[in-house]
Amino acid sequence: MEMDGHLNKEFHQEVFLGKEMEEFDEDSEPRRNRRKLMAIFSKVDINRDKRISAKEMQRWIMEKTEEHFQEAVEENKMHFRAVDPDGDGHVSWDEYKIKFLASKGFNEKEVAEKIKNNEELKIDEETQEVLDNLKDRWYQADNPPADLLLNEEEFLSFLHPEHSRGMLKFMVKEIVRDLDQDGDKKLTLSEFISLPVGTVENQQAQDIDDDWVKDRKKEFEEVIDANHDGIVTMEELEEYMDPMNEYNALNEAKQMIAVADENQNHHLELEEILKYSEYFTGSKLMDYARNVHEEF
Structure with missing residues (x-):
């Protein structure tokens, strides 16, 4: 799930293809992609019964x-070595900010000098908004909150919040904040299938995509709402979003199988995976969101 609460459309491809994901080019030869899918199928099919x-x-x-x-x-x-120039084992927010702005085309020496002298930086509104969000996450990674210095482990939480319990909690709060319309810190189905509060698009526009609404409704009712009471709490959302949750991995597996399981035997045969190859490898017809860790 992305920071805005929307499902990460690229997730299915990443968990099925792994490292091989980058090798599947939208414009590559279909026969080549077919061979790679066959190879992955054989790796997943541990008992060699020709079905997954x-x-x-x-x-x-x-x-x-x-x-x-x-x-x-x-x-x-x-990355930690790159932003820790003095090698003291800690990275300050200013050190990271300098490197971040340099990656966006700003003059690194000029930025460093202005930050050192506490001078105002001329930053466009969009970049400033990204910086503000990053600083919020920096605060969350600094555990316990102290002087905004991150060690290597905390820096990992900052870059890859999907592997940090503290950052996972923060991410859940952000999602609930954006989708929770009545302020009760819980999500109803109608809130979950809406767009974040404050976005230009509205629910009426989203209703045009019936499949999108249908998918999110199913996700809410069958997977996230663990006790099926019609309400998703922050705890349920946190459990759902934990990438190392075995129960959720099983649910995800069942959903992936259901998409291509034409003969309804609750398994995937090679022919089914090849027929629905775009679902597993990606499709140029879909606008894939970035992965969770990239959102941070």
Whole structure:
């Protein structure tokens, strides 16, 4: 799920393809993609019965999630060194801010000088909004809150909040804040299928996409609302969004199978995966959202 509460459309592809995801180009040769899907199918089909069960898919999803976490740890080491020029094992908000603005095309030395002298920076409104959001997440990663200095572990929480319980809680609060229209810190179905408060688009516009509403309704009722009382609490949303939750991985596996399970045997045969290949590899017809960690 994205920060705005919308489902991450790219998630199914990431948990099914793993590292191989980047190799699936929308414009690549269909035969090549077909071969790669066949190879992945054989990896998921542990018992070699030529079909994928929900348990096998669950195991695969958990494996890909753990794979992502290990990659995040290695990537974090590299990023941490880049923003910790003095090598003292801590990164200040100003150090990160300088590197961030430099990545956006600002002159690094000029920015560093102005920050050092406490001078005003001329930053466009959009970049400033991103910076403000990042600073909020920086505060959340600094645990316990102290002097806005992050060590390597805290910096990992900042870059990859999907692997941090504290950041997961913060993300849930942000989503509920944006979707909760009556301020009770819970979500009803109507709130969940609406767009965040304050967005230009409105629910009437969203209703045009019946499939979108239908998918979100099913997600709300069958997966997120654990006790099926018609209300999603912050605790339920947090549990749902935990990427290492085995129960949720199983639910996700069942949903992925249901999409392509034409013979209704609750398994996926290779022919079904190949027929619904766009669902598993991505489609140029869909506007995929960025992954959760990229949103931060």
